[in-house]
Amino acid sequence: MAQFVDWDLAAATAGALSKTGPAVSLEEATQVVAELRALTEEAAGHVAAYTGLTSQVEVPPVRVVDRRDWAKVNIAGLQRVIGPLVSRIAGDSPPGPLADAIGSRVTGVQAGTILAYLSGRVLGQYEVFSGEPGQLLLNAPNIVEVERKIGADSRDFRLWVCLHEVTHRTQFTAVPWMRGYFLGEVQAFVDASQGGEHILERLRRGVATLSEAVRDPESRASVLDIVQTPAQSAVLDRLTALMTLLEGHAEFVMDGVGPEVIPSVDSIRAKFNRRRESGNPLEKAIRRLLGIEVKMRQYAEGRKFVHGVVDRVGMTGFNRVFESPLTLPRLEELGDPDAYVARVHH
Structure with a gap:
C-alpha cells in the first residue's frame, strides 16, 4: 500500500523550516547541555522524594536536542505508531495509484510544517512512541530562548523545566502499565472509526487543517473534524482525562518542589504564565487548532484536581491514581475531587 505520509519528506520539510536557535557560542552550548543533564539528575531525586514514586524500569539518559x-x-515516533495503524486500516492492498503517492508527499510536507512550528516552542517532552519505556527530550535552544525572553536566572529556570519533564518521565516509568494504556487508547480511537478509508481521509484533512493554520491564522477549520463517532468521543474523553491528570500532576510537583530548591521560582512562574497567556494572532490561532489552548486549561484544571485529592488523602493516597486504569479520574471527576475520592477511597 502507499504510505499515508512521506516521512522522509516530512523530516526534510521540518529541517528546512525550523527556525535557528538563539545565538550561543560553542562553549556556551556545551555548558547548557552539560547543565541540563546534571539538572535532570538533580530533578529526579527531588521528584522521587516529593512524590514517593520511583522508576520500575531502567531509565534511558536524558537526550538534549536542538530543534x-x-x-x-x-x-x-509517529512513523512507528502510525504506520502499523494505517496498515491495519487499509489492509494489505497492492500499491495504490499515483494519486496516493502524491497524497503522501502532500501530507509529508504538511506534517513537516507542523513539526517545524512545534520544534520552536516545545521546551521538553517525554516521547513514548519511539520505544519502550520512552525517552526524555530537552529542547536546549527553546529553553535558552525562553529564559532570556523572560529574564529568568538560567539555572533556576532550567531546573524548573527539568522538574516538570522528569515528573512526566516518572509517570511513565514508575507506572508500568501507563505507556501501554496510552498507546492502547490511541489504537482504540482508530478502531472506533466507521470505515478505514474514511478515517484515513479525515486524518489527512486534519493534518492539512493544522498545516493551513500554521500558514494562515485566519483559518477557522477545526481538527475536531477528525472525531466522527460516539465511540471515538468516549476514547477522546478518556485521553483528555489522562493528559489533564499527567499535566496537572507535573505542574503540582514542580510548584511543590520549586520553593525548596529554586530561589526565584515565584518570579519564574509569574513571568512564564504571562508568556503562556499572551501571543500574537498567529500564535493564538495555532494554539487553538493544535489543542494547545485546551492543554493550557489542562495545566490549571489538572493541578487543581491533584491539589484537591492530596489535600483530602495525602500524597500516598493520591498515588492510588496510578494503581490501574480503573483508578484514573474520569473526565467529569476532574472538577470534583470529592467525587473521585468517594469512588476510589470508599
Missing part, C-alpha cells in the same frame, strides 16, 4: 533533532525524533 531539528526534536522534529526527527518525533517523526520517527
